[in-house]
Amino acid sequence: MITLRNVVKSYNIDNKNFNALDGIDLDIDETEMLAVMGPSGSGKSTLLNILGGMDSVTSGEYIFDGTEVNNLKASGLHKFRRDNVSFVFQQFALMDKYTIFENVELPLIPKHISKLKRKKIVMKQLERMGIADQANKYPTQLSGGQQQRCAIARALASDNRLILADEPTGALDSHNGQEMMNILKEINKEGKTVVVITHDERIASQCNRIVYIRDGKITSE
């Protein structure tokens, strides 16, 4: 499903080139649950952003289901993100001034889904996450675990094939963290491809495969 070949991502800092990713080769199969581990500054989040179309490669190939994502311009990348990728972030990335319902509804708006259908989809995901009764509340009124459930509900609402989770348990206690992983594993069994960025061995070990990254390079799998 996903192929990365010799992917390089460079930044220019203080007039010096710095490679956040330095020749990454990686294949991810459909329905795989992959963990990406590495120390801080190793390039994990950069890899996630490349996979999610939030950033573009400096050089190399990124092929997603036959589409050369590396050749897409900004407008093409936005469609790629809209139709294929959902994110789950460490700090939940919920909009404080929007209700839980409105947060989960957000990815459905650029897909031009009707209001009635959006409501059905949102409520279904909220019920699945066990927070349907919180629909009219705001994120700050929910616990960390509930907020992360909301973030996952939002990721599922768009029904995209690839779920990218950046330290999804990082802001949660171990109990809630494990609950999150259980949900992600369940989602994976349903056919979604899940990529989890983590520095926690316990979290990584629950995935099908672990990839280690250091200084922008994959060191082992």
Added chain:
Amino acid sequence: MGKIILKNIIHRKWSFIVTILINIVALSMIAMSVYIYENTTYCEKIIDKSMRYDIDNIGIITVGNLETEEGYMYDDMGEISQSMVNELKENDKIISVGAIGIEEGFDNSDIAKIQHELIDNEDNKNNNDDDELLHYYGMDSGIMDMFNIELTEGSIDKTIDTSDELTNYVYLGEGYKKKYKVGDVIDIQYKNDIHYRMIVNGFFSSKGIIAEPNVISTTAGFTSDKCCFKLKDSDVIIVHNMAYNGAVCFMVWNDNYSYDEIQNEVNKLAKRYDKTAHVVKLSKIIKEKVKEGNEISGYIMDVLWIILVTAVIMVTCIQITNILNNTSQYGIMYANGFSAGSIMTMLAVETFLNTIIAAVMSIVVVKKLIKFIFTAVTDENEVIDYIFKEYVIGVDILAAFIISIVSIVIPMIIIYRMKPVQLIGGEDT
């Protein structure tokens, strides 16, 4: 998307309100400036409308004085005798000639007494207080057809014999129809031994306008409310022998003849009476008066640009601040499939909504203010409404669009150039 825009506005309500206030102030100043400017220029249109003939063929005769530096005789109208006027009336090149005056007086003045007798206090008590200035329009029969006065009954008769000073012909506003009809003779006793006879020759509608006869000498602000008089149902036009000392003598000439030819005719005639005479074209007078007024309003129009630029800068700064304070929101939207285009569209819609609301409010505020200021002097709501409809609203909305469009450019460039990953705070080095 509309829901998101509304949410954003509510979320940033204080900056939205501040932006609206900036826009209201700027657009109100623009609306007021345009109104003042057009109010002066509008005089030309009003006076043109008030005349039955082209104002290029209408002039004012002045007699016997040297020209001022500007070429007009502003202050001293001189005298022109009835004989000279009668000779001009006989001239084929001249269509109409005669004097016009607007007589005013307080309640216990001679004129007011006559008018009260004529109009009957009871009929007019709703229109005039005891202390209010009353006036009537006095004119020669020979010049009445110069004005676009619409008669609902009777006819304009240029051959009316006004040799008898105690017999006057009157045209009345429609308010008098209840009491009089055409042909009625009204006897008015004045000071015990003087009897005036007023013969009702017709009724006029209140659609007519009489241009300010003293236009050549008026130096007060030549605005639309001062350059003319709007006929009312309670007004009276008295056709009688006008005393030319103090009254303005107008003339309309056949457009087959040039101004120079007419000037020569008048000069030749004046020489036979040992006088010199000058015909001042009404169109030229008005243009000079409008120009005087426009010099002031011209400064106002120059300020207009400064107001516009200042508003644009302030709104742009607020928009940029909003964007920089909400980058994470934009990042979340990008991550959830929104494009840069859709985010920029939302920003644009917010901005346009803001300025349009401000434009509407500024028009309402300024219109009320102008009606308050100007109706304290005279009742010219129709002129105010006209100027607003024709000029102010259009310019104000255009200014609102300019502010919106220009103030959105830099914020849009900022959004466009920001990478989604920067907005979500995701650079990982």
